[in-house]
Amino acid sequence: QGDLFASREGEQTAIASFNPPTELDPIFRDRVSGGNLLLRWTRSLSATSNFQLQTYYDQVDRDRPQFGEKLDTFDIDLVYHVDRGTWQDFILGTGFRLIPDHTSSHNPGSVDFFPPDRIDKLYTGFIQDTVKLVPDKLSLTVGVKLEHNSYSGFEFQPTGRLLYRRKKEQTFWAAVTRAVQTPSRLDQDLNIASFATATPPTFLRLIGQKNYDAEPGVNYEGGYRQLLTKSLYFDLAVFHNSYHGLENVGNPTLALEANPAPPHTALDLFFLNGAAGTTDGVELAPNWQVLPWLQLSASYSYLTLDFRSTVGAIGQSVVDNLTHEGPRNRVVFTPRIDLPGGFELDPTYRYEGAIASDFNNPVKAYQTLDTRFGWRMKNRLDFSIVGQNLLQPHHLETSSSDPLVGIRRAVFAKITWQR
Numbered sequence: 001q002g003d004l005f006a007s008r009e010g011e012q013t014a015i016a017s018f019n020p021p022t023e024l025d026p027i028f029r030d031r032v033s034g035g036n037l038l039l040r041w042t043r044s045l046s047a048t049s050n051f052q053l054q055t056y057y058d059q060v061d062r063d064r065p066q067f068g069e070k071l072d073t074f075d076i077d078l079v080y081h082v083d084r085g086t087w088q089d090f091i092l093g094t095g096f097r098l099i100p101d102h103t104s105s106h107n108p109g110s111v112d113f114f115p116p117d118r119i120d121k122l123y124t125g126f127i128q129d130t131v132k133l134v135p136d137k138l139s140l141t142v143g144v145k146l147e148h149n150s151y152s153g154f155e156f157q158p159t160g161r162l163l164y165r166r167k168k169e170q171t172f173w174a175a176v177t178r179a180v181q182t183p184s185r186l187d188q189d190l191n192i193a194s195f196a197t198a199t200p201p202t203f204l205r206l207i208g209q210k211n212y213d214a215e216p217g218v219n220y221e222g223g224y225r226q227l228l229t230k231s232l233y234f235d236l237a238v239f240h241n242s243y244h245g246l247e248n249v250g251n252p253t254l255a256l257e258a259n260p261a262p263p264h265t266a267l268d269l270f271f272l273n274g275a276a277g278t279t280d281g282v283e284l285a286p287n288w289q290v291l292p293w294l295q296l297s298a299s300y301s302y303l304t305l306d307f308r309s310t311v312g313a314i315g316q317s318v319v320d321n322l323t324h325e326g327p328r329n330r331v332v333f334t335p336r337i338d339l340p341g342g343f344e345l346d347p348t349y350r351y352e353g354a355i356a357s358d359f360n361n362p363v364k365a366y367q368t369l370d371t372r373f374g375w376r377m378k379n380r381l382d383f384s385i386v387g388q389n390l391l392q393p394h395h396l397e398t399s400s401s402d403p404l405v406g407i408r409r410a411v412f413a414k415i416t417w418q419r
Contacts, residue, residue, distance in 0.1 A: 006033040013065055016110045016193040016203055018260040023195035026065060034060035049082045066111035066192075067103055074098040089130040091143075097122040101185065109260050113189045120150040128159075139163045151183035152214040169227035177219045187212040187247065187271055201264035206249070206271065213273050217243040231289035241279045246307070248274030248315040274315050275322070277307030295336040303328055325398075327365075329353035344374040344384075355399065366395045382416040 008029050015024040038056040045051065055076040062069050077095035084090070099120040103113045128143030141161040148154050159177040166172065188208045196202040223237040249269040257266055285299040307323045309315035331351040338344055348370040355363040368391045374384035387410070389395065394406035 002035065002037040004035040008032075011065065014194060015066055015107055016195045017107070018109050018201075018203075018264065019262060021195065021198050021201035021203075021262070021264060028065040030065075031063040032060070034058070048084060049080070051078065051080045053078050064106075066107055067105050067113070069104075070102045072100045086135045087132045091126075091128045093124075093126050095122075095124045097124075110193055112191045113185060114191060115189065118150075118185070118189070122150070123148045137165055147180075147182075149182050151188060151212070155180045155182060155214055171225045173221075173223045175219075175221045177221075179217050179219060181215040181217075183212045183214060190271075193266070196267070201262060203264060203266050204252075205266050205268045207268055209271050212247075212271055213245060215243065215245050215247065215273065217241055232286070234284065234286040236282070236284050238282045239280070243278070243307075244276040245273035246275035246277070247271060248309060248311055248318055250274060250311045251314050269314070272311060274311030275307055275309055275319050277305065277319070277323070279306075280304050293338040296334075297336070298333045299331070301330045303330075324356045327353035327355055329365075342376040344372070344376065346372040346374070352397070363396045363399050367391060368395065380418050382414075384414050385411070386414065387411045 009032060010027065011030050012025065012027045015026065017024050036056060036058040038054070040052065040054045042050060042052045053076075056073075058073040058075075060069075060071045062071075075095065075097045077093060079091065079093040081092075082088075082090040099122070101118055101120065103116045105112045105116070124145065124147045126143065126145040128141065130139055130141040132139045139162075141159075141163075143159050145157040145159075146154070147157065157178055157180055159175065161175040162173065164172045186208065188210050190208040191205065193203045193205045196204050218241070220240045220242075221237065222239075223235065225233060225235050227233040248271075250272050252267040252269050255266040255268055257264055281301060281303040283299060283301040285297070287295070287297045289295050303326050305323050305326050307319045309319045329351070330353065331349075333349040334346070336344075336346055349367070350370070351367045352365060354365040368389045370386070370388045371390060372384055372386045374382060376382050389407055389409045392409070394408045396404060397407055
């Protein structure tokens with residue numbers, strides 16, 4: 001299977017100019033294009049085992065106001081699976097990914113990557129075994145993913161998951177996982193400048209660190225599912241995530257430079273692993289099949305974030321914004337309605353709580369509605385019209401952009417044909 005795409009995306013962004021020392025704020029239309037091709041082969045080895053070979057190529061070409069990038073990805077994965085029926089399910093896999101990345105600066109000194117070109121390699125391997133300790137009652141899943149990347153080297157990511165079915169209508173589960181966010185070019189190679197003052201000429205720069213390391217986290221999860229009737233059930237899930245080595249910036253260093261001209265002062269902030277913290281939350285999700293043609297599903301989630309800096313005052317101001325960057329309350333309500341003649345109606349109501357960030361423009365709570373009206377004809381042709389954010393002309397979802405960008409009401413049509 002494959003995809004091709006091309007788009008033009010509007011963007012207004014600040015660009016530092018060194019000669020003369022000022023800030024440009026153009027409205028620019030990004031050009032984005034690319035495509036991908038995927039090949040997957042699955043073969044049964046016996047009644048209980050099979051393997052899958054998958055490979056794909058992906059290419060993206062993006063032209064932005066500050067820089068251009070052409071990114072290619074070559075990937076191949078092999079997975080072996082054994083299902084021993086009532087007592088064991090075993091998966092083993094390995095993979096390799098090659099990522100050539102080429103960047104070009106349109107305004108040197110404003111946004112640069114050093115080096116501009118690089119080739120990254122990613123090696124992965126994983127193993128997972130699900131053992132049914134008590135058939136239809138208690139099962140244990142253990143696994144580990146091993147990875148070697150071009151930025152932080154070797155990474156170790158284990159997981160354990162326990163599932164207990166007390167009775168047919170009632171299930172409990174718990175899991176512990178160590179996950180890792182590996183560095184990218186933004187963390188290690190980026191050099192981005194912003195204009196501060198004209199007299200004297202002063203610029204603020206964010207600079208990547210070649211020794212920037214991975215950001216590990218340990219995730220604890222638990223859940224409960226109860227089937228109340230044949231058509232009504234609910235899920236309850238809670239989690240606690242603990243992180244350290246998150247991205248932050250240290251106190252600035254002063255640099256006096258003559259290139260690019262004219263001479264100017266630069267306050268350099270370096271990316272570093274300088275934050276830690278926790279996130280805690282709970283989600284409740286009921287689902288009710290009211291009638292054969294009507295299904296009601298909903299969810300409520302509550303989230304708290306608590307982060308602290310490990311690198312000083314400047315880093316603490318960054319972390320304070322991160323602590324308040326998520327909505328605490330979120331409600332989603334989604335009816336699914338099957339109408340006569342192959343028609344479908346799927347409205348989705350969303351409520352997002354306020355984001356009390358420390359930016360100058362905190363985001364107020366909002367509610368909105370998305371609706372899909374579809375028509376399925378003879379299981380071959382699907383046609384749908386989708387409206388998004390219908391309750392208001394536009395609304396804010398984040399205050400981290402300058403100028404603030406509202407999400408607008410939108411309508412689009414989609415057609416799918418299967419032969």
